[in-house]
Amino acid sequence: MHTGAGPAMTSGEIIWLSSFPKSGNTWFRFLLANLKAGRREALDINGPLGLGPNLMARHSFDDVTMIASGLLTPEEIDRLRPPALDALAAEVGSRVYQKVHCGYTRAIDGQPLFAGRTARGAIYIVRDPRDVAVSLAHFSGVDIDRAIDSLNSTDSCLGQHTRRQGTQLRQQLLGWTGHVQSWLDQTDIPVHLIRFEDLKSDTTGEFRRALDFLGEQASGDQVIAAVEHSDIRELRAQEQRSGFRERWLPSVTFFRRGEAGSWRDELSPEQSMRIVEANAPMMQRLGYSV
Amino acid sequence: MNYYRMCGMNVAAGLELPGAAPLSGFSAAPDAIVQRGEVPHELQNATRSGPTWQVATSRVLLQVPGVARFLISDGSRIVFEPAPGRSDAELSIFVMGSAMGALLHQRGLLVLHAGAVVVDGKAALFCGHSGAGKSSLVAALCQSGRSFITDDIAVVQFHDGVPFIVPDGRRLKLWADAVERLSLTEYRGPAVREGIEKYWVNPPNPAPQARYPVGEVFFLREIRSQEPTHIERLSSVDTARSLRATAYRPRLPAAMDQEATWFTGCSALTRHIHAYSLTRQVPFDAADECLSMLDAHWRGAGHDLR
Numbered sequence: 207m208h209t210g211a212g213p214a215m216t217s218g219e220i221i222w223l224s225s226f227p228k229s230g231n232t233w234f235r236f237l238l239a240n241l242k243a244g245r246r247e248a249l250d251i252n253g254p255l256g257l258g259p260n261l262m263a264r265h266s267f268d269d270v271t272m273i274a275s276g277l278l279t280p281e282e283i284d285r286l287r288p289p290a291l292d293a294l295a296a297e298v299g300s301r302v303y304q305k306v307h308c309g310y311t312r313a314i315d316g317q318p319l320f321a322g323r324t325a326r327g328a329i330y331i332v333r334d335p336r337d338v339a340v341s342l343a344h345f346s347g348v349d350i351d352r353a354i355d356s357l358n359s360t361d362s363c364l365g366q367h368t369r370r371q372g373t374q375l376r377q378q379l380l381g382w383t384g385h386v387q388s389w390l391d392q393t394d395i396p397v398h399l400i401r402f403e404d405l406k407s408d409t410t411g412e413f414r415r416a417l418d419f420l421g422e423q424a425s426g427d428q429v430i431a432a433v434e435h436s437d438i439r440e441l442r443a444q445e446q447r448s449g450f451r452e453r454w455l456p457s458v459t460f461f462r463r464g465e466a467g468s469w470r471d472e473l474s475p476e477q478s479m480r481i482v483e484a485n486a487p488m489m490q491r492l493g494y495s496v
Numbered sequence: 497m498n499y500y501r502m503c504g505m506n507v508a509a510g511l512e513l514p515g516a517a518p519l520s521g522f523s524a525a526p527d528a529i530v531q532r533g534e535v536p537h538e539l540q541n542a543t544r545s546g547p548t549w550q551v552a553t554s555r556v557l558l559q560v561p562g563v564a565r566f567l568i569s570d571g572s573r574i575v576f577e578p579a580p581g582r583s584d585a586e587l588s589i590f591v592m593g594s595a596m597g598a599l600l601h602q603r604g605l606l607v608l609h610a611g612a613v614v615v616d617g618k619a620a621l622f623c624g625h626s627g628a629g630k631s632s633l634v635a636a637l638c639q640s641g642r643s644f645i646t647d648d649i650a651v652v653q654f655h656d657g658v659p660f661i662v663p664d665g666r667r668l669k670l671w672a673d674a675v676e677r678l679s680l681t682e683y684r685g686p687a688v689r690e691g692i693e694k695y696w697v698n699p700p701n702p703a704p705q706a707r708y709p710v711g712e713v714f715f716l717r718e719i720r721s722q723e724p725t726h727i728e729r730l731s732s733v734d735t736a737r738s739l740r741a742t743a744y745r746p747r748l749p750a751a752m753d754q755e756a757t758w759f760t761g762c763s764a765l766t767r768h769i770h771a772y773s774l775t776r777q778v779p780f781d782a783a784d785e786c787l788s789m790l791d792a793h794w795r796g797a798g799h800d801l802r
Contacts, residue, residue: 269746270547272549272745272747273560274594274626276626277593282560282561282562282563286548289548290547292547368693370672370674371627373627373718373778
């Protein structure tokens with residue numbers, strides 16, 4: 207039985223911050239970054255977060271393998287990912303908190319992509335798929351029905367471009383249920399589950415439990431300050447002033463309502479039903495009303 | 497054997513290299529030979545290694561799992577061994593990229609990951625990592641009349657202290673989207689690798705074979721938040737540092753103990769060039785804006801930087 211990721215090692219190691227897109231991953235990263243920065247004021251959302259370099263970027267892969275990933279098939283890339291991630295993490299020489307939206311998948315040789323020798327554990331953030339659908343549609347500029355298609359499809363991917371080169375490597379999402387299942391049911395690395403809705407209603411308590419899992423020390427005051435500095439109002443205000451580099455479309459704001467349950471006034475009954483029909487067992491397992 | 501002119505070298509190759517410029521009537525001893533042969537799985541006495549590569553004195557082993565292994569030796573020889581069931585055609589692009597890059601590094605050359613076009617008789621270089629948009633920017637500049645020198649590898653050599661590059665003898669490599677958007681379909685050749693929608697494209701305006709002094713270097717940066725497309729002059733310190741970071745396969749000089757050579761080379765290059773950061777949307781969203789800005793920069797309009 208896994209108990210936690212344990213305190214950070216002095217050699218390089220990776221803690222995955224994993225979620226389906228639009229589930230609160232960025233918010234959690236700001237909580238962690240503000241906590242670790244320990245400043246009087248909130249961190250600049252466009253500045254360095256101090257959680258480590260982006261080991262998942264295409265150019266990191268190309269750099270460490272000396273092979274242009276654009277010339278490889280997604281399967282060839284996946285096969286090289288564990289050793290590439292290990293080499294990159296080892297070079298960093300400390301703990302890296304790495305965002306990932308990919309499902310917990312395996313390469314063609316059976317090796318899991320995210321359980322190399324430097325992988326220490328994962329925080330998994332899950333959110334009611336009906337809220338995810340609304341947010342996904344807004345964020346990527348597609349209508350809600352299309353967002354639901356992608357949420358329900360086990361073939362959905364990020365970064366799967368064949369006619370141009372994206373800045374990210376392909377990430378297989380596996381659909382909402384497939385994504386959650388892949389991370390929660392794997393037994394290679396310890397996982398700590400956070401429901402977005404719980405993080406919303408008891409941010410301090412949920413964040414504290416995550417920190418315990420991560421072996422991160424923090425006083426009550428430090429946790430409270432990090433929660434304040436990562437409040438959706440703060441994030442939105444900063445984005446309004448200076449934009450946000452992680453926007454998918456330049457004209458669409460990243461930080462929107464950040465609420466739980468807003469699908470009730472944004473989804474039609476048919477749309478909500480489509481999501482429930484495709485994902486009911488996993489929604490029930492996670493305590494979402496169906 | 498096939499004979500090519502590539503990166504300033506005469507190359508004899510035991511496989512076809514579709515994107516390279518063929519040499520006819522070739523007789524002199526080649527600068528480099530590419531041939532099929534047995535390649536070990538590990539290098540004896542490797543001093544540095546990564547997930548796909550090992551470096552020993554005067555040898556580099558590169559593995560593309562499931563595709564091929566390459567042994568690059570003495571700055572003059574590339575031996576390739578295809579994985580079972582793989583054809584030579586599938587691995588030629590790796591010969592021309594990473595393996596040739598390693599060979600050039602072994603020759604102690606300043607090998608930059610950069611595209612280049614001719615501006616006022618000099619080379620203007622565009623540096624950036626894979627995916628930064630070098631090729632499409634270079635292609636767009638050629639489409640608007642500039643002469644093509646290279647889209648990927650720029651080997652800088654000094655003659656009487658002045659840095660030069662030569663056309664690398666290879667075609668442009670462009671993704672299907674870029675070919676279409678730039679209306680270059682008639683110039684499109686074969687795919688660089690079967691199954692990948694990236695193509696060899698004959699440059700619309702190839703530069704004549706000559707040495708081009710390096711005039712300007714632009715480091716491509718992506719717009720990160722609400723900032724306009726802009727060109728900004730870099731300090732000498734930032735220029736030298738950015739040049740080192742833009743080495744083709746930047747780990748190789750360190751793995752080959754060439755840091756001192758690179759330090760000297762980058763410092764010397766810095767003294768001869770104007771260097772800028774070019775911050776713009778990637779890849780095509782603001783291509784026209786970027787081209788107009790470069791044009792304005794080159795006309796001197798709105799810039800007092802030159």
